[in-house]
Amino acid sequence: MNDAQPLVRFSGVQKSYDGEQLAVRALDLDIRRGEFLSLLGPSGSGKTTTLMMLAGFESPTAGEIFLDGQPITRTPPHQRNFGMVFQNYALFPHLTVGQNLAYPLSVRKVPRAEQAERVRKALAMVRLSGLEERRPASLSGGQQQRVALARALVFNPRLVLMDEPLGALDKQLREQLQIELKELHHQLGLSFVYVTHDQGEALTMSDRVAVFNQGAIEQLADVQALYETPANRFVAGFVGDSTVLGGTLQGSGACCALQLPDGRRLPGVNVNHAAPGTRAEACIRPERIALRTAATPQGPALDATVARVIYHGDHLRLLCAIAPGQALATVKLPLTGAGAHPQAGDAVQLQFPPEAMRIYACAASPP
Template sequence: MSDANDRYVSFQDVQKTYDGENLVVKGFNLDIKKGEFVTMLGPSGSGKTTCLMMLAGFETPTHGEIFINGSAVNRIAPHKRNIGMMFQNYALFPHMTIAENLAYPLQVRKLSRADIEEKVKRALDMVELSGFEQRRPKQLSGGQQQRVALARALVFEPTLVLMDEPLGALDKQLREQMQYEIKHIHERLGVTVVYVTHDQGEALTMSDRIAVFNNGVVQQLDTPQGLYERPMNSFVADFIGENNVLFGEVERYENGRCILRVNGEPVVATAVTEQAPGSKVIVSIRPERVVLDTQGNGHENHFVGQVVERIYHGDHIRVRVGLLGQGQFILKLPNNAANSGLKEGDSVQVAWSSNDARALDIVQ
């Protein structure tokens, strides 16, 4: 746990069950600093949205306590928590103009007309929708409606904003554009954001830290780079980005390295945990860390494989290679002259460093 002064939001041993038997959130602990952008990431049913709803006040923890700025909030009504909310379905009032939609949370807080007008104007400027005040939601595109929803979540200047899959309904190009817009607005305002998504690319792009959920338990809490480069178990390695998996048997450990056998061949990987000799482990290697290398060039792992499939992606070439008895080993190679001539059936020299391979949890 971090120092108390570092905790703006704090979940302390929080659990949640709906039927009294099955826990959808199990012993959840998380401290979030003021101004931090933290994403709860995981598959459907993993517990991430339930945690967000408990923080918002729409669900009550079965056990444990949630704190905002040092105050316990379990028994505080949602509208008294001063939290901005942004959802996937926008939740805009269709009969109101854009200005009226933004003014509504300010009217509830009984601000003066002059203050409301000023804050609405500032919020629309922030999301680049000045001049849209008198339009209604149905007159806007999906992306514009999402910007209005963002402006409404921020118009009353909350110190904490919760976002639940807010970009899920947008097309790919617009979703990526909105990711950057939300990230830049967060950086400019310094507001604390708790974001929920099942999209790992979205989480990597936007977050300061990411909590990866599975079956109600946080598997790893880390920076985007930490999760991608240093996954602590096979679930995180598979869920965050594309991942090559080799199944092997531990031979021995030396200086933080695991030497194992994969289909009879020695493979060297960074040891994440130490298992008894003979134990089954998973080795994780990212496709972009694998190279074609006829000389070896210092790579501890160097094997002969055969090209099974070659797919052109413009900025890179995706190559599937049969290797070490496994036919699903992927390389992402630069689209350059050296790799342009690769074709199915070619024999290739495949290499990677032990620093880029991680020996993870036991295969059950």
Template sequence: MNTTAERPLIELIGVQKSYDGEHLVIPDLNLAIRRGEFLTLLGASGSGKTTTLMMLAGFENPTRGRILMDGRPIQDVPPHKRGIGMVFQNYALFPHMSVAQNLAYPLRMRGISGQALRDKVERAMQLVRLAGMAERRPGQLSGGQQQRVALARALVFDPELVLMDEPLGALDKNLREHMQYEIKQIHRELGVTVVYVTHDQGEALTMSDRVAVFHDGRIEQLAPPRTIYDAPATDYIATFIGENNRLDGTIEAAGVLQLRDGLRIPLPEAGQGQASHQAGAGCALVRPECVRLADGQGVQVSAEVVDLVYLGDHTRLIARLRNGDQIVAKLGHGTLPSDTVVGADVALGWQSRDMLVFARPA
């Protein structure tokens, strides 16, 4: 029998969700969320990630299936009795209340008052670096400060689980990146379980212990960020997470991908992070950071430079193969000859082992 420490904090078992009684937006979801982990639900709009979060929060009820918290069913427990902290994209702060009053609200709802309430509010403000702002109202705060208040309010009553729905979507790039770091640091400090929803792949890779990639209401892959990026389970994940150059063609029994212009590209051997290559229609994917100027090693292709974009730490080279396919390379400083111009011919290459190969259904 599992101990409490070994048992997942949250389990979704055979969960289905339909809004109209006919179409299942979540057809069959099974997910175990480990105690203390930072799990990100990642996917495009309409993939099912936010619906899943809303069912965890209690704002939506599953059509079928069970949701367990600490082994106890909670699908029929109202949201305010689940003991779950929630952070929304729009912050949802009370504009007529001060910061301290906003933080005190969930404590008062739980019957906490007096010195215990004041101590918890003060601790939460220090945790998110808002000391000295207790009397300010949300309208007197910057977007980043308001987000800190929303985060503190979700943590102030010491919940075991915190749900975050696109919490950084309204922030600018620099502040967004800073808040990613702060949220992850708070997670490490408190050890609270976090379920985080985003459509931002970089955010998911940066912050998560594991990432669940949603597609059409299903989890296509559930794994640590490095596995999701380096060993995607499907070509959908490989193209959704980060950037990939895609070469479509026919996989031959000899372990070669033949492109439509006749170019034959040797594929990585089975066992190099690859399954056996089944003959038939397929594609090979290679990330731009793996593409370099050809040096006589590995795969080599000839192309025409379409564009050059200087991005500070690297130059983005876009080239076109003879068959019209585009290849993008991220080249570090000093690797691109100064006389390389748009319209010039260029030889590009990469190691066969850096390709991911997927068969295409007939």
């Protein structure tokens, strides 16, 4: 098999439930062999519909889905050999853990002796060895989700599909399982496709992320590129925290400046090559904004007033007022333990590195 060929390809795929509105529109997407790909987006953006079409639980209205170059659009779900993990676990309550894991093997006519060995290995893989005789109801939520994952892996699937599998768990357990899932992905070398609306989760686990909005992919990129260089205003606002400043675009080409309503100018990157004079918004990450001090006088800066100070344990977040009508600027300030930190009401100067200021033309208002 040619490794350059994607494992899965969506070609011109559309999906409509009512014949009028498109839940997914003109989707072209390649899923690479062995990658962890997250489908990220708000509710109703088309990410779960895309996963359900890949699983075979939904059929495209138009277009084709290919697996290893062969069309699978009309292949029933049980013939695709994909593992599936749901948010609600979907375990059989009347069966033991071992029987839950053995079920997909018995359906595939795997000999009983081999079933027992595969179940043992799958439970060891998710750190649940020795729980074969327990019932799902006697397990914690985290343990039940590990059982569901083991069941999705026990029959050696070609692809593992996950629909917000950690959404029902508390924050600490969710973060722990994120790390375990990523480690398991590295060990197995399988392709994982993971649906989530949590951008932190997507950044933690993924090799690449497809950001969905209104049935289309706004950007598909590796996690660093997605965070550092959002392709448009939607991605910049949906992935990570940003300070957003409004004004008018000045200058042409890739390098330009945002002119605030009071006349102050901030140099930045004209992401979509908008024309001079266009209404625009600049987005910058909290950790990229710096407080000007005597030791760092260089670079563009704005006078501001600290409105609120929020303690986050390892850092402070300063919410700073820049001008009437502008959103508060968020500054992430590491806690070093040395020296006094700004307090509410203090006057400060904020520095905005031009390479970190990404400027986008505002969307046209509907007529």
